[in-house]
Amino acid sequence: xxxxxxxxxxxxxxxxxxxxxxxxxxxxxxxxxxxxxxxxxxxxxxxxxxxxxxxxxxxxxxxxxxxxxxxxxxxxxxxxxxxxxxxxxxxxxxxxxxxxxxxxxxxxxxxxxxxxxxxxxxxxxxxxxxxxxxxxxxxxxxxxxxxxxxxxxxxxxxxxxxxxxxxxxxxxxxxx
Numbered sequence: 001x002x003x004x005x006x007x008x009x010x011x012x013x014x015x016x017x018x019x020x021x022x023x024x025x026x027x028x029x030x031x032x033x034x035x036x037x038x039x040x041x042x043x044x045x046x047x048x049x050x051x052x053x054x055x056x057x058x059x060x061x062x063x064x065x066x067x068x069x070x071x072x073x074x075x076x077x078x079x080x081x082x083x084x085x086x087x088x089x090x091x092x093x094x095x096x097x098x099x100x101x102x103x104x105x106x107x108x109x110x111x112x113x114x115x116x117x118x119x120x121x122x123x124x125x126x127x128x129x130x131x132x133x134x135x136x137x138x139x140x141x142x143x144x145x146x147x148x149x150x151x152x153x154x155x156x157x158x159x160x161x162x163x164x165x166x167x168x169x170x171x172x173x174x175x176x
Contacts, residue, residue, distance in 0.1 A: 116144040132164035
């Protein structure tokens, strides 16, 4: 997975680049990654069953699309071995059950609200942030408590909050 990210193919995949998504099997994409990384490409012997590794890669790719998180963001919270360990029982369930479990894992492994972290780092009260951003104090409280998702806020609100905190919008958006 590190090679997938390091060679830039993960970013192309995330962006929906047809040169990566269309006309290539997973094996062919793996070969492209290995070639770009200067690694030896071994001869592929197809298996007639879907392995745990195959499922984990497919499920991770689906979750990347589902969550709008990058592979790097996902894997910073949940390792590939953690994902492989979800094979039983999730490989037999609807993929949304896997996505819900991944979201739960990521949320549990996150250290509180990113908005709150940025606000505290900037030594700002919720009231002051509200005044400087134009976003109501009540909404800020809800975003920080996780009872409302900043990912579902208007783009204008996210931009105004990030301007007031002198950071990029992605610095305050929760992974989920």
